[in-house]
Amino acid sequence: xxxxxxxxxxxxxxxxxxxxxxxxxxxxxxxxxxxxxxxxxxxxxxxxxxxxxxxxxxxxxxxxxxxxxxxxxxxxxxxxxxxxxxxxxxxxxxxxxxxxxxxxxxxxxxxxxx
Amino acid sequence: xxxxxxxxxxxxxxxxxxxxxxxxxxxxxxxxxxxxxxxxxxxxxxxxxxxxxxxxxxxxxxxxxxxxxxxxxxxxxxxxxxxxxxxxxxxxxxxxxxxxxxxxxxxxxxxxxxxxx
Numbered sequence: 001x002x003x004x005x006x007x008x009x010x011x012x013x014x015x016x017x018x019x020x021x022x023x024x025x026x027x028x029x030x031x032x033x034x035x036x037x038x039x040x041x042x043x044x045x046x047x048x049x050x051x052x053x054x055x056x057x058x059x060x061x062x063x064x065x066x067x068x069x070x071x072x073x074x075x076x077x078x079x080x081x082x083x084x085x086x087x088x089x090x091x092x093x094x095x096x097x098x099x100x101x102x103x104x105x106x107x108x109x110x111x112x113x114x
Numbered sequence: 115x116x117x118x119x120x121x122x123x124x125x126x127x128x129x130x131x132x133x134x135x136x137x138x139x140x141x142x143x144x145x146x147x148x149x150x151x152x153x154x155x156x157x158x159x160x161x162x163x164x165x166x167x168x169x170x171x172x173x174x175x176x177x178x179x180x181x182x183x184x185x186x187x188x189x190x191x192x193x194x195x196x197x198x199x200x201x202x203x204x205x206x207x208x209x210x211x212x213x214x215x216x217x218x219x220x221x222x223x224x225x226x227x228x229x230x231x
Contacts, residue, residue, distance in 0.1 A: 004156075036222075043118075043205065044157070044222040089156050093218075100145060100211070101170060102220060104156030 002027045004090050006105035013080055013112050021075040021088055021108045023064075029096035033057075033066050033073040036089045038107070044089065047075075080112045116140055118223035120206050126229045127196055134192045135226045139208030146189050147207040147220060148181055150174065157205055163189060196230045203227050 007022040025031065032051045036044040048057030053068035064075045073090060090105040119138045127133050139146050145164050149157035160179070161171045165186040175181075178196075183189040193200055203225040211218035 034219075043224040044207075046219060046221065049219060091156070100162055100209070100218060100220075101147070101159035101172075102149075102157070102207075103159070106154070106156050 002031070002092060002094050002103045004092055004103055004105035006088075006090050006108050009107070010109035010111060013110070015082055015112055015114055016079045017112075019075070019077040019080045019084075019110070021090075021110070023073045023075065023090035023105060025071050025073065025090075025092050027071075027092055027094045029094040031092040031094040033064070034091045034093070034102070035062070035064055035073070035075050036091060036104075038087045038089065040086070047088070080110075082112045082114055085110055085112050118206055118208050118221055120204075120223040120226050122226055123224060124227045124229075126231065128231050129198060130195055132192065132194045133196060133228065134190055135204055135206075135228075136188060136190050137206030137208075137223060138188045139206070140210075140221060143208035143210045143221075144186070145209045145211055145218060145220075146183055147209075148189070148191050149205040149207065151203040151205055151225070152201075160191075193228075196228075198230045201228055201230045 003026045005024050034049045035047040037047045048059040050057040050066035056065045062077045064073050087107045089107045091102045121136045147162040148160040151157040163183040178194045181191045205225045206223045207220040209218035209220045
């Protein structure tokens with residue numbers, strides 16, 4: 001079946017540090033890949049997505065590139081801010097094998113200190 | 115605000131009671147999803163509707179769970195005879211897609227946090 005594995009957290013960084021959160025996936029089809037962010041007390045918000053190999057999703061300074069050869073979709077940001085503190089979820093949707101459902105990783109808690 | 119809304123935001127109930135949650139999707143979104151999220155975990159898929167038809171159900175959805183979307187707009191999720199293991203955040207999402215196999219982007223509501231005592 002499909003699965004998503006994220007780097008273990010929590011991750012603690014200082015403001016303006018470089019961020020990488022690793023995400024790898026297993027899928028039998030050709031999935032679409034997503035990063036969602038969950039701020040404290042709020043629901044999930046779509047951060048970025050990529051629907052085919054070599055696509056790069058980007059939003060709010062965050063980027064992730066769909067790497068089919070390494071089955072990865074790592075999230076990066078060059079300079080994090082305190083306001084980026086949240087839980088980040090990597091997810092996939094593989095319409096050929098699992099319809100429209102999203103399969104999520106366990107989430108990575110990010111804390112950015114001033 | 116035209117985002118996905120859920121009601122109530124919090125629900126505390128005693129074991130054995132029935133509870134019902136409501137989700138109002140983004141208007142004109144034809145797909146609606148329910149997920150369950152426990153502490154420290156990612157959301158897990160429960161079920162989804164395209165218009166009023168329930169097209170997929172997870173094995174997580176036991177016989178005590180039932181979901182409806184009677185007119186293809188809002189949806190309800192009912193849990194009968196609640197158990198302590200049902201305590202979780204219940205998330206609703208909606209999307210707009212053409213055709214059963216098209217890729218869509220899901221937009222999530224704030225969730226309903228259920229605590230079963």
